[in-house]
Amino acid sequence: MTPTPASLPARGLIWGLGFSHGSAPMLERLSQAGLIDARLGPTDKPLPREALVTHWQSAHAFVVVGACGLVTRLIAPLLTGKDSDPAVVVVDPQGRFAVPLLGGHGAGADQLSHRIAASLGGQAVLTGASAAAGRLSLDSFGRGWGWRRGAGDWQELMLAAGREGDQSLQVEARHGSPRWLGLDAAAHLQAGANSAVAKPAMFVDIHTGSGCRWHPPSLWLGLGCERDTSLGLLERLVDQTLAGQQLAPQAVAGLASIDRKADEPALLELAARRHWPMRWFDAASLAAVVVPTPSAAVAKEMGTASVAEAAAQLAAGPGARLLLTKQIAHAQGTERGAATLAVALAEGQWAPQRGQLHLVGSGPGSLDLLTGDARQTLSAATVWVGYGLYLDLLEPLRRPDQLRWDGQLTEERTRCALALELACQGLNVALVSSGDSGIYAMAGLALELWLAQPADGRPSFAVHPGISALQLAAARAGAPLMHDFCTISLSDRLTPWAVIERRLQAAAAGDFVVALYNPRSLGRDWQLARARELLLAGRPASTPVVLARQLGREAEAVSLHTLGELPVEQVDMLTLVLVGNSSSYAKDGRLVTPRGYPGAELS
Template sequence: MSDSLCWGLALSRAGAPVLERLDQAGLLGGRLEPGGAPSEQLSRHWAQASAFVVVGACGAVTRLVAPLLVGKHQDPAVVVVDPQGRFAVPLLGGHGAGAEQLSQRVAALLGGEAVLTGASSGSGSLALDCFGVAWGWRKGLGDWDTLMKAAARGAPIAVNQESGCPDWQELEAASALLRPAAERLPEGGAPLSLVISPRQGPGCRWHPPSLWLGLGCERHTSLSLLERLVERALDEAQLAPQAVAGLASIDRKGDEPALLELAGRHRWPLRLFSSEALAPVAVPTPSEAVLREMGTASVAEAAALLAAAPQSALLLPKRIERARQGERGAATLAVAQAQRQWAPQRGKIHLVGSGPGQLDLLTPEARLALAESTVWVGYTLYLDLLEPLRRPDQLRRDGQLTQERDRCRLALELADAGLNVALVSSGDSGIYGMAGLALELWLERAPEDRPAFAVHAGLSALQVAAARAGAPLMHDFCTISLSDRLTPWPTIEKRLKAAASGDFVVALYNPRSLGRDWQLGRARELLLEGRSAETPVVLARQLGRAEESVQLHSLGDLPLDQVDMLSLVLVGNSTSRRQDGMMVTPRGYPGAELC
């Protein structure tokens, strides 16, 4: 087991259950065994570990780690959790080592609260030395300590963004930073600067992934030659290696060993284009020799511009590097800048089922996904219900109810830029939610262009309605949506008839709206062909919200005019019954033998 992990340690047996929950959730890479001396266990893994989650008292943990401290840039993150799992405290390494983010993840999994006491988080402002990671950027050079101290004093910070996603400027946590310097205090002297750019230079710098390196090379060119060419070209042009989004070349170089190794070493994606795609690209230095050999007058410049398209700009025209002693081949390099940052290998799209709306019905996995996401995308009503969980450093993007495809595309675009994005559905995202459409759009992409994708379970209205009503789902059941916006009504009727003849308990989603006021009545007619008018029905509305209503009716007297799009109708089968205000569907039919 590698030491570069998040280790868990409980200082007493009372903390073991909390540690077990975190371990089962996959947060911990390893657990330090109980029984040994905690100081010895911490000391053994301290130098290589990335983080520790310790269940115990803050004072005890402070005394344990004090002799091990080296410096803020070397020490791992330490998060302390109380034995009841109510609070997660980033004791050490809040920004640089990621303890604040880790404490937020721990709190989300335990249903507790992250207690953040840092100057930035405590005031609801951005931690300037680490916030860029959440936006898909890489940290560059600068006197970050001085910048952070100045920000804590309220001194003016000059912000200059030349590239990358600008949406962070809409964050509540960024409002104070972005006020004009004259409004932000101070006296005398030029403000310190925060620069978001692909270029190197003065100030503290974040580098969005916006540079594409176009490369052409002779067969079997040495890796050392390619490394030297890239390093020297970027350095001379004052471009930051951290801003490189990827490499680009002609498809005939797709098996070139040195090019593949260069991409692998730096974890740069490699885009390959055909000569037919490269030939029309206008470049400043076309070559007749390259045209005769490759079928296109440019490889390096054209590939860089095409990879950075649309609206790409050539920052560095083609330059050539030849072999030195002991090397082979020759290579060309050009650099283009993309208007939009691109780093899907850093991004992730989370399909989050928010449940019916009540926060205590949100699953721990869904809470964790929300805590880890930089942007939340969803229908306004669903985001409003989750709003108490959103932090000032998290952005929300609201969409219209019927514009599901647009919301999916937006979420994927943000994940392409290197962000963690929560695409929110009510209930369970995989049950009449956004998961299917998002997955279809994700699968349309080439595998190398896909951000990570995860579906997080939520509680569907079907489950919550059943729990409120008693035990109506103890035998086979099905769900049918009565919305004919995406499904032809004849198909819906076919399914209703099959459910009636099969004697299924039936959950009717999207039962009735202002524009669809007859379908529920027709559904009742079809179900009555296969079961009694006395069949019990649950009419559940606004589940998990302040206006929640759960009523029991019979199929024959179901009040259709009380049903709307915020309702779910649950129809029993031939064995379901209503008794003492509850509904139950027996596990077996009369005469069946139950174990």
């Protein structure tokens, strides 16, 4: 099963249920796409009706293949309240529509419906007022930004949002990433304190208080303690300190300490109970951090003058500052030991363990050639990062609640660094490349940057393949890749030309079918002619060549030529050049490379 996006609240399994024999194929598709964890059809034991009753309280969601009326009657006796009921999504047997019947906001049915529709190539039918108006669902959107929901009358907030119509709602974004304010779906919101309007309807803040509050993961707690300190002492120190500063526990991103305490039972139990990740730092890293209250005694014992203050700042990421200097607690009653606690505030928010970085291959450009896996990943992402042209091609799939960030063509490292930074903030990020992200694209650079992060400070990382230009060019041309082939980029921006020449010579000597990427640009207008010269050394001038330009787009053009008469001047950076081997031939406008060489016996 694919990881549950941060936009969906953590709970139990997602059950796929079918009440007719015709539901089986759709349940199989949903299972293969990782959209359900378990499935039951009309003849399975237990029966779907029984499973619905048995798992109602523990399930994360039910995806039911069938009629909305049937499902409504089945779940009606089970309903207890919007804060406790699971999500229910109804899908028709053909996969044309995904309907969030129950728990659209709080339980994540809307987001699940989007993922299902994206994977099946169908449509999510959302009937809520916010979705219909293209506006943020204020009571649920924050999960996609890695936030936790706090106190407040959220039902009244949603009713107020419906009453406001086109009038702006006042919100205060005091902490966390401010990028969400740039969403199309947030255009109706008025951010910032303004005495001329009513009191803010919603806050994004690290503090407790009145009103509806989202709490971004901006606080990191640094902890130090004596060996075998009691769990009760640590809990008392944390709870009293947060309450005394009016800091929301939901705004805590995690705990941090020195690696020598990585086996401390109370620290580990505290982290497990509060569902806070732990980060560990060695003494040398901690000693390099300037702190306000260093301790000579701690330096003698631990090799660093600070544990709590230094660890909190390191864990909180770039630009963090110490919000609260170390507080000391000693054992009371039956407690054992002593502990120190410091609180650091991230520059915006910093929660790598909550984040997801997805490398998405968008294919050649046509939405018809986008894989179901890529569609589902894009649907689940909070932010899309990519070169503007590639994002333009995907724009019909982007919702108003998804942020788009455009980068420049040659600024690959900048795009990768930004995507990784956003993922480290706790967001679900799609870093988009054309074709396949693992072929001359962003996956390698992104992975290198990801690997450079500490192992306990990384977001999750996944690569989602797409149809490459090589594959589509071959499909358009006929069947040129029936034997061994290779790809070579003629761009010497990152690879010395001498190395490229050696590869071309090796390809010619090995009689490979060759796909030439980045063949010719205004600043590199001679390399393709030189490549043709080197390939001619190993195969005849009559060798067929395909020029495939703007593949998968409106201006697509595919033409057949020979290596000896290749029209170099017609080639640009939007063209892929596909050169056959010595056995390839063209006939009736098609290019084919036989599966075996002349004289070979084929079974």
